[in-house]
Amino acid sequence: MPDKSEQFTGEIKITGIAGSPGICIGKAYLIDKEGVEVVEKYYIREKNLRNEVKRFKAAVKKARDELGKIIEDIPEELKKHVHILEAHMVLFKDKMLYGKTIETIEKELVNAEWALKMVVSEIQTVFLNISNSYLKGRETDIIHVSNRIMRNLAGTEEENISNIDKRVILVAHDLSPGDTSQIQLDRIMGFVTDLGGKTSHTGIIAQTLRIPSVLGLNNATGKIKTDDIIIVDGTTGVVILNPLDQTILNYQERDEKYKAYKAVITRSSHVPAETKDGFHIPIMGNIELPSETESVVENGGDGIGLLRTEFLYLSKNRFPEEEELFEQYKQVAEKMAPMPVTIRTLDINGDKAVSYTTEEDEPNPALGLRAIRFCLKKPEVFKTQLRAILRAAVFGNIRILFPMISTYNEILEAKQILDEAADSLEKEGIPFNRDVQIGIMVEVPSAAIMADRLAEVVDFFSIGTNDLIQYVLAIDRGNRDIAYLYNSLHPAVLRLIKHVVDAGKSKGIEVYMCGEMAGDPVNIPILLGLGIDELSMNPSSIPDIKNIIKSLNSKESRQFALEVLNMATAEDIEKQIQDTYGKILYDTIFHE
Ligand code: PEP
Numbered sequence: 001m002p003d004k005s006e007q008f009t010g011e012i013k014i015t016g017i018a019g020s021p022g023i024c025i026g027k028a029y030l031i032d033k034e035g036v037e038v039v040e041k042y043y044i045r046e047k048n049l050r051n052e053v054k055r056f057k058a059a060v061k062k063a064r065d066e067l068g069k070i071i072e073d074i075p076e077e078l079k080k081h082v083h084i085l086e087a088h089m090v091l092f093k094d095k096m097l098y099g100k101t102i103e104t105i106e107k108e109l110v111n112a113e114w115a116l117k118m119v120v121s122e123i124q125t126v127f128l129n130i131s132n133s134y135l136k137g138r139e140t141d142i143i144h145v146s147n148r149i150m151r152n153l154a155g156t157e158e159e160n161i162s163n164i165d166k167r168v169i170l171v172a173h174d175l176s177p178g179d180t181s182q183i184q185l186d187r188i189m190g191f192v193t194d195l196g197g198k199t200s201h202t203g204i205i206a207q208t209l210r211i212p213s214v215l216g217l218n219n220a221t222g223k224i225k226t227d228d229i230i231i232v233d234g235t236t237g238v239v240i241l242n243p244l245d246q247t248i249l250n251y252q253e254r255d256e257k258y259k260a261y262k263a264v265i266t267r268s269s270h271v272p273a274e275t276k277d278g279f280h281i282p283i284m285g286n287i288e289l290p291s292e293t294e295s296v297v298e299n300g301g302d303g304i305g306l307l308r309t310e311f312l313y314l315s316k317n318r319f320p321e322e323e324e325l326f327e328q329y330k331q332v333a334e335k336m337a338p339m340p341v342t343i344r345t346l347d348i349n350g351d352k353a354v355s356y357t358t359e360e361d362e363p364n365p366a367l368g369l370r371a372i373r374f375c376l377k378k379p380e381v382f383k384t385q386l387r388a389i390l391r392a393a394v395f396g397n398i399r400i401l402f403p404m405i406s407t408y409n410e411i412l413e414a415k416q417i418l419d420e421a422a423d424s425l426e427k428e429g430i431p432f433n434r435d436v437q438i439g440i441m442v443e444v445p446s447a448a449i450m451a452d453r454l455a456e457v458v459d460f461f462s463i464g465t466n467d468l469i470q471y472v473l474a475i476d477r478g479n480r481d482i483a484y485l486y487n488s489l490h491p492a493v494l495r496l497i498k499h500v501v502d503a504g505k506s507k508g509i510e511v512y513m514c515g516e517m518a519g520d521p522v523n524i525p526i527l528l529g530l531g532i533d534e535l536s537m538n539p540s541s542i543p544d545i546k547n548i549i550k551s552l553n554s555k556e557s558r559q560f561a562l563e564v565l566n567m568a569t570a571e572d573i574e575k576q577i578q579d580t581y582g583k584i585l586y587d588t589i590f591h592e
């Protein structure tokens with residue numbers, strides 16, 4: 001339902017998720033990438049079964065060939081993301097997708113389209129309970145891959161983005177990383193999609209291409225038509241349809257200011273973040289892939305505060321070898337040296353997300369066999385990773401971070417396995433460095449409450465607010481229906497963070513933060529005031545956060561944090577932030 005001003009002016013504002021920053025204004029180009037909408041079910045006679053399986057295999061082969069061609073032609077600037085597409089190649093032969101579809105055709109005597117549809121919807125059910133954003137991204141990968149197979153089965157032609165020959169802004173229901181890699185920068189000014197999020201692979205590719213994008217708009221394709229004039233503001237996640245002349249002028253002006261501002265802060269981001277009263281706080285990057293190291297460096301990061309290591313385990317049909325892991329960790333350590341690289345050991349759910357393990361389905365994976373629990377149950381898998389990390393530590397400044405610690409003994413057990421890994425390397429005469437700092441993620445309430453005792457057996461804490469908030473507030477971080485309750489400024493969350501920081505300090509260890517909370521400008525005055533020693537975030541947030549820190553005073557922030565800790569609600573705290581720091585935040589975020 002349009003609001004009054006929309007009815008009056010015809011200008012429509014749609015809000016989604018900011019995919020990659022920047023502004024573009026131009027004509028929309030609607031592309032049909034929704035895949036095959038209606039899938040019919042029919043039965044296959046037994047004598048025709050082999051042909052049906054053959055038909056499915058041919059569709060998969062064609063899909064692989066198409067993607068292989070896209071990989072071959074991938075532009076230079078996207079080469080570092082080629083592994084995303086290569087992971088899709090592996091998915092074509094995934095047991096869960098490929099094997100299961102063939103099995104369904106054979107067992108249920110149904111057509112290949114229907115079998116594929118059933119298998120994908122089963123996989124989606126498994127993913128329903130998964131909150132880890134990385135694993136959620138895997139669900140999208142599977143959908144993109146199956147859409148490509150489905151199109152081939154149905155014989156529908158896909159629209160080729162590389163054939164578009166006008167300067168346009170793409171509007172699509174969804175774009176796969178394969179689609180996005182075909183974008184020609186001299187023609188495509190930006191894009192918007194109904195689906196997707198900032199950390200989706202499509203979002204990551206858009207950030208590398210540096211074209212503005214807004215994702216997760218739900219129904220942009222229902223509202224925007226080809227040739228409509230639209231404004232895409234990828235910084236705030238806003239799309240304006242049929243803008244008034246004055247709105248266009250305003251955005252053109254904002255665009256110029258944004259570009260000038262970005263140039264200044266990215267340059268100054270290479271200077272350490274120091275408050276007005278001389279308090280220095282390292283600002284680090286969170287990455288999932290070795291290739292993202294570059295963007296930490298480009299954005300002026302002081303190191304890597306969180307290297308999530310799940311990718312290598314999920315892009316293969318088996319556990320990776322020590323050598324593969326070592327090569328990847330070494331590459332990051334070398335590139336960042338002497339700056340620290342914090343490698344978090346495997347944070348995987350012990351469920352079907354890793355299709356080659358034999359674990360049973362879990363009714364509640366967020367509370368189940370995941371992360372350190374999974375690794376302690378599979379010491380040989382854990383030891384392989386630890387050996388790779390210790391070997392890579394010869395080449396840079398590596399720290400080890402154990403995820404999802406909930407008890408003291410888990411730390412002792414993990415350290416015991418680390419010792420065994422080091423001993424085995426020693427015996428085999430393989431070079432390694434045992435002199436690495438060992439820390440834990442504080443993301444489970446029991447660890448936060450016991451922080452004073454846990455601090456006795458580790459070198460640092462890293463607060464993982466993404467999980468800590470979900471467990472403290474009993475809110476599934478991936479559930480959209482209750483997302484309005486997920487609030488990092490809930491006083492219970494802030495009090496618990498203060499407890500962890502104080503406990504760490506009392507035992508002489510540093511306390512870092514690597515959850516999303518650390519990269520949101522609004523939280524910075526409080527986090528600084530609570531005494532967090534280091535913040536780690538999405539690399540693209542580093543310049544903004546450094547800039548904000550440079551305009552704060554640490555003593556004032558400390559006073560401010562104490563004040564808000566007494567407040568009863570997140571709303572009160574938000575208002576207090578607005579009243580006290582509104583201007584600084586506005587100036588630094590919106591650059592006006
Ligand atoms: C967290 O929980 O805050 C965190 C950084 O880890 P992940 O998002 O990978 O669970």
Ligand code: MG
Nearest residue numbers: 443464466467
């Ligand atoms: Mg976590």
